[in-house]
Amino acid sequence: MERTPARRARWTAARLTGIRDETPTARTLRFSVPGWPGHLAGQHVDVRLTAEDGYSAQRSYSLAGPADGDTVELTVERVPDGEVSPYLTEIMEVGDEVELRGPVGGWFVWRPESAAPVLLVAGGSGVVPLMAMLRERRHAGSRVPFRLLYSLRGPDSRYYADELRRPDPGVDVTYLYTRGTPDPWPRPAGRVRLDDLAEGGWPSSFEPDCYVCGPTGFVETVADLLLTLGHAPERIRTERFGPTGG
Amino acid sequence: MAIVSRGFRGRPRAGGDRLPPGQYLVEDFPVLSAGPTPRVPTDRWEFAIDTEEGETHRWSWQEFMALPQERPAVDIHCVTRWSKLDTHWEGVSLDVLFEDVESAAEYALVHSYGGYTTNLPVEDLLDGKAWIVHRFDGEELAPVHGGPARLLVPHLYFWKSAKWVRGIRLLNEDWPGFWETAGYHEYGDPWREQRYEGD
Numbered sequence: 064m065e066r067t068p069a070r071r072a073r074w075t076a077a078r079l080t081g082i083r084d085e086t087p088t089a090r091t092l093r094f095s096v097p098g099w100p101g102h103l104a105g106q107h108v109d110v111r112l113t114a115e116d117g118y119s120a121q122r123s124y125s126l127a128g129p130a131d132g133d134t135v136e137l138t139v140e141r142v143p144d145g146e147v148s149p150y151l152t153e154i155m156e157v158g159d160e161v162e163l164r165g166p167v168g169g170w171f172v173w174r175p176e177s178a179a180p181v182l183l184v185a186g187g188s189g190v191v192p193l194m195a196m197l198r199e200r201r202h203a204g205s206r207v208p209f210r211l212l213y214s215l216r217g218p219d220s221r222y223y224a225d226e227l228r229r230p231d232p233g234v235d236v237t238y239l240y241t242r243g244t245p246d247p248w249p250r251p252a253g254r255v256r257l258d259d260l261a262e263g264g265w266p267s268s269f270e271p272d273c274y275v276c277g278p279t280g281f282v283e284t285v286a287d288l289l290l291t292l293g294h295a296p297e298r299i300r301t302e303r304f305g306p307t308g309g
Numbered sequence: 310m311a312i313v314s315r316g317f318r319g320r321p322r323a324g325g326d327r328l329p330p331g332q333y334l335v336e337d338f339p340v341l342s343a344g345p346t347p348r349v350p351t352d353r354w355e356f357a358i359d360t361e362e363g364e365t366h367r368w369s370w371q372e373f374m375a376l377p378q379e380r381p382a383v384d385i386h387c388v389t390r391w392s393k394l395d396t397h398w399e400g401v402s403l404d405v406l407f408e409d410v411e412s413a414a415e416y417a418l419v420h421s422y423g424g425y426t427t428n429l430p431v432e433d434l435l436d437g438k439a440w441i442v443h444r445f446d447g448e449e450l451a452p453v454h455g456g457p458a459r460l461l462v463p464h465l466y467f468w469k470s471a472k473w474v475r476g477i478r479l480l481n482e483d484w485p486g487f488w489e490t491a492g493y494h495e496y497g498d499p500w501r502e503q504r505y506e507g508d
Contacts, residue, residue, distance in 0.1 A: 071507055072507070072508075073313075076312050101474075111311070112314045112317040113312060113313050113314060113317070114313065114314075114317050114318050114319045115313055117311075118319045119319075120319050120333065121313060121331045121390060122318075122390065123390070140473070143327050145317060146320045146333070150314070150316070150317050151453070153315070154316045155314070159314060159315050159316070160312050160314060160315075161312070161314050162311065162312055167492060167505060168491065169490070169491035169492040170343055170487075170491045171343075171396040172487075178420070188324070195348060210341060229386040265443060279339070279453070283340075283346060286344065286345035286346065287345065287346070289345070290345055296344055296347075296423065297424065299344050299345050300343065300344060301342060301343060301344055303339075303340055303341055303342065304339075
């Protein structure tokens, strides 16, 4: 693994410059961060909020797109009873400031110089760092074949719906609805199964790099199914989030 | 001077002086791992300490379970910011496992089933500061939390408490582990908020 040069990541003021609603409970926030050092697809940032009395709270969020000068984008899902996500998704307005620190994480990343086919498996808001990889692929002009399997409750829970409706050449997108499907829809609603990964993924003989992100139970299930299908454990990278956080 | 985020109030503060800076309390037990969960049957499990002189000390599951057991109750702190207070474990102190190990090495590289590694100074493993644990909250440790056995080093961020632990290599030179080569801090003291490389 490459070592990044040691540098102390500093807290930097980040001003909100744009908001896009993804679903009724999630929105994409665009920040201007002067001096942002750039990042890799799949990395995350720390966000710090400070109240007037000096109290502060920090959380980590995945970056939703590749590095673009001083602009970074996060997509945040509101966690019921959360402390930070309700502020980011409901209270914050364009022009407001938070502090950011990062980028963080050198393992769950995709680099455009990589030639292996890629399988992305998302559970719910776990699609965010995987979307950053799809966007990085486009940004870098990579022709590596990508397949995205995106498990989610129903059509109203789709993040990035317009962008994923017309995927780039070489990218397949498959929705796996767990509660309710559009009508008509070939696959009945249900949790991810072996068939889904066998049909929507790559044969293990292609030696794809697999990235799995979502809630713990989902990631456990998918990682086990990928092993069953013969994928090598070292090619399965996971990122999990628990019911806590927010 | 921190920047105030307009309209942010935050929650009632909990945890008091047992919560390191930047952490928040959880009641459940989140899971973070870099890859699939290895399943290690205890009849094929072993734990080994390899010294810098090339000596190996090995324990089978039966031998390990026959050692004196302790029940540490400790607070744990994950670098992703959750902390959990008063967690109850059962296992063997590293002091017991190191009793017959002759070594002057200062550094340890811990390795796990599944390939995970993490490094820490040997002194952080000794003097009642670390255990190999196999039970959590009175139950056998689940594979997703590192079972059959994991390292427990509660005074450092929890990624140092390697799941599915298989052995410890004692080294004269410090050798970075998995997260330590991926941008995380070499030592990881939560009270000094040593999250990332350079902190």
